[in-house]
Amino acid sequence: MKSSLLFAASLAAATPAVPLATGAPxxxxxxxxxxxxxxxxxxxxxxxxxxxxxxxxxxxxxxxxxxxxxxxxxxxxxxxxxxxxxxxxxxxxxxxxxxxxxxxxxxxxxxxxxxxxxxxxxxxxxxxxxxxxxxxxxxxxxxxxxxxxxxxxxxxxxxxxxxxxxxxxxxxxxxxxxxxxxxxxxxxxxxxxxxxxxxxxxxxxxxxxxxxxxxxxxxxxxxxxxxxxxxxxxxxxxxxxxxxxxxxxxxxxxxxxxxxxxxxxxxxxxxxxxxxxxxxxxxxxxxxxxxxxxxxxxxxxxxxxxxxxxxxxxxxxxYVYSVYTNRGVNNGSDHYGIRAVRSEQYKYIWNFTPKDPYANASLRNATYRSWEQAAAQGHPGAKTAIDRYLNRTEIELYDIVTDPFELRNLTGDPRLAAVQADLRAHLDAWMKQQGDLGQETEMAALRHMVKYARGEGNNPGLNDSTGVDPRKAKKKGADTRKGAKKAP
CATH class of the missing domain: 3.40.720.10 (Alkaline Phosphatase, subunit A)
Incomplete structure (x- = not known):
């Protein structure tokens, strides 16, 4: 990735962009x-x-x-x-x-x-x-x-x-x-x-x-x-x-x-x-x-x-919106979709399958492995960090202004009931507008990965390496959960 500034000098005499037409800016x-x-x-x-x-x-x-x-x-x-x-x-x-x-x-x-x-x-x-x-x-x-x-x-x-x-x-x-x-x-x-x-x-x-x-x-x-x-x-x-x-x-x-x-x-x-x-x-x-x-x-x-x-x-x-699809991620929990909506002050996160421990490729890096070793040796901070990362509630609600690192889940706080309902309504409306069916969309994700597609989207369900079409995975005994229950 190393590159050089040797070419910069020759640009010094270059002419700036000029108008597309005479007299136009x-x-x-x-x-x-x-x-x-x-x-x-x-x-x-x-x-x-x-x-x-x-x-x-x-x-x-x-x-x-x-x-x-x-x-x-x-x-x-x-x-x-x-x-x-x-x-x-x-x-x-x-x-x-x-x-x-x-x-x-x-x-x-x-x-x-x-x-x-x-x-x-x-x-x-x-x-x-x-x-x-x-x-x-x-x-x-x-x-x-x-x-x-x-x-x-x-x-x-x-x-x-x-x-x-x-x-x-x-x-x-x-x-x-x-x-x-x-x-x-x-x-x-x-x-x-x-x-x-x-x-x-x-x-x-x-x-x-x-x-x-x-x-x-x-x-x-x-x-x-x-x-x-x-x-x-x-x-x-x-x-x-x-x-x-x-x-x-x-x-x-x-x-x-x-x-x-x-x-x-x-x-x-x-x-x-x-x-x-x-x-x-x-x-x-x-x-x-x-x-x-x-x-x-x-x-x-x-x-x-x-x-x-x-x-x-x-x-x-x-409001701003976000989506995370774990399906197909290396070493990931195959059924852990997440959606979120954020206002200037609050963040609402919906974890589709909270009964599953969360996992992805980051659990294989040196940092996370060191946490596991430290937790086994009684390091309280490591145990807390691991538990917070792996085990999540279905709904997470954070006050970003007072808690920028999202450490205190405020879900269920009666003082924030209206905030939680408002954020949920906006998230539901956004997902509907996007054609996002929640867990059903998650389970279809493999069809949208290049390695499972041939050409530029032709027959996108086919896994080239195995010949298995994820759309027919039910016959193979795959998890076919329809999705998480309606969240509060």
């Missing part, structure tokens, strides 16, 4: 920089312990969102949401390693392409099919020489561009970056983690790779700055879902679904500002279209937050 370029499993709280500009000078610079020169969310705490559904402007179940891209199966779905590529843009993706993909997402695919991993060629080509053609630069950092196993910058003994751990040497070592290694992502951000921004593209380019940094350590990725707690979002856009965004407006990844494409006068069609789930960027409004959404 130049259309803005868009650059979206996205991390891979980065907990937003770890970024320097969010008060975190990672060394992130490039991202901090963007925040100082732009707008930082305190309440940005994505609808699924897994890489593939998150990216499909971002690029289509639609929620996961609606497009069919809701388990991990998924693909869009909804007919006639189009993405940021066709949307901005219709407005005269070239749209490219450099780095991590994890999206399908290409018929829905026909980016100009550059190298994976990121090669800034190719990024330079793409920018130069757009300038030669006098066309505006949208470029997604998708890092593989800081996705596990955290093998890159300067670990000597971080002393494990001095790191402050999240209160949902057990304090073990392995937890600290893994966190140190992860933070070092967060800094690697920041290096890539700095490298990309340097190309834009040195080319003179900054005045006419909106740069958005997104941290994606949280780290794969317990209670972040794979979960609907805020450490999993809340994202860092910073936007630098000279002349549009006031430098050094912060907003508490709630936005979602599904809002990004409608916002870009709105910025260039494009058509925002009814099939979008997202809404433009251009007014928030311009500073003409301080609010956007009252």
């Amino acid at each position: 130049p259309r803005p370029n868009f650059v979206i920089l996205i991390a891979d499993d980065l907990t937003y709280r770890d970024l320097g500009c969010y008060g975190g312990q990672a060394h992130t000078p490039a991202i901090d610079r963007l925040a100082a020169e732009g707008l930082r969102f305190e309440r940005c969310f994505q609808a699924a705490p897994m890489c593939s559904p998150t990216r499909h949401c971002l690029y289509t402007g639609m929620y996961p179940v609606k497009t069919g891209a809701y388990p991990n390693h998924t693909f869009v199966s909804r007919p006639n779905t189009i993405s940021i590529v066709q949307r901005l392409g219709a407005e005269g843009y070239r749209v490219a993706l450099s780095g991590k993909r994890h999206i399908n099919p290409k018929s829905v997402l026909p980016f100009e695919y550059l190298s994976d991993p990121i090669d800034f020489a190719e990024v330079q060629k793409f920018i130069n080509s757009c300038q030669s053609e006098k066309k505006p561009f949208c470029l997604v630069v998708a890092s593989h950092h800081p996705h596990a196993p955290w093998t890159e970056g300067d670990r000597t910058r971080y002393d494990p003994a001095r790191l402050k751990l999240y209160p949902v983690w057990a304090d073990t040497p392995a937890t600290r070592d893994d966190y140190r290694n992860y933070l070092a790779e967060v800094t690697e992502f920041d290096r890539e951000v700095g490298q990309c921004v340097a190309l834009l700055d040195q080319a003179g593209l900054t005045p006419n380019t909106a740069v958005m940094m997104l941290s994606e879902q949280g780290t794969s350590q317990p209670r972040a990725k794979w979960n609907l707690y805020d450490l999993g679904i809340q994202s860092g979002c910073v936007v630098r856009w000279p002349g549009v965004v006031k430098p050094g500002t912060v907003t508490s407006a709630m936005i979602e990844y599904v809002d990004v494409v409608p916002t870009l279209l709105d910025a260039v006068g494009g058509k925002i069609t009814p099939d979008f789930d997202g809404r433009s937050f251009l007014g928030v960027l311009r500073g003409t409004t301080s609010r956007h959404k009252d």
Whole structure:
């Protein structure tokens, strides 16, 4: 993944984007920089312990969102949401390693392409099919020489561009970056983690790779700055879902679904500002279209937050939604679907099958294994962390303002009965609108995973490796529970 700044100098003399027509104002370029499993709280500009000078610079020169969310705490559904402007179940891209199966779905590529843009993706993909997402695919991993060629080509053609630069950092196993910058003994751990040497070592290694992502951000921004593209380019940094350590990725707690979002856009965004407006990844494409006068069609789930960027409004959404599908996840509990709705103050989580212990790939990492060993030796914090992670009630309700790490479940508190009922009503309405049938949708998830599909969604129920069609799994003795009972 190592890349070089050797190509930056040649960009210094490049010509900024020019108008599409004589006398017309130049259309803005868009650059979206996205991390891979980065907990937003770890970024320097969010008060975190990672060394992130490039991202901090963007925040100082732009707008930082305190309440940005994505609808699924897994890489593939998150990216499909971002690029289509639609929620996961609606497009069919809701388990991990998924693909869009909804007919006639189009993405940021066709949307901005219709407005005269070239749209490219450099780095991590994890999206399908290409018929829905026909980016100009550059190298994976990121090669800034190719990024330079793409920018130069757009300038030669006098066309505006949208470029997604998708890092593989800081996705596990955290093998890159300067670990000597971080002393494990001095790191402050999240209160949902057990304090073990392995937890600290893994966190140190992860933070070092967060800094690697920041290096890539700095490298990309340097190309834009040195080319003179900054005045006419909106740069958005997104941290994606949280780290794969317990209670972040794979979960609907805020450490999993809340994202860092910073936007630098000279002349549009006031430098050094912060907003508490709630936005979602599904809002990004409608916002870009709105910025260039494009058509925002009814099939979008997202809404433009251009007014928030311009500073003409301080609010956007009252509720945000999320979905987690454990089916098909490595080492996962095959029937542990989760849905959630969040307001500015409260979070309501519905666990479909709480009688099952929760499990996923994070239970196999060094951190979690160290918790098990510590708990066996009588470490009280480890036992609490494990119990909190594995054993969940059907409904969880949290006051995010007073309990940001979601440690105190307030379900059943009579003082919050109206709050709980309101959140449940909004969640039910959202699921109905999305065609989400709860546990029935969970059990159908394998049909929406690439490894069970042939081609780009043809015969999506077939498992190529076994020849078993999950839609006929009942004959094989599989668990065919219809779903959890109606939750309070």
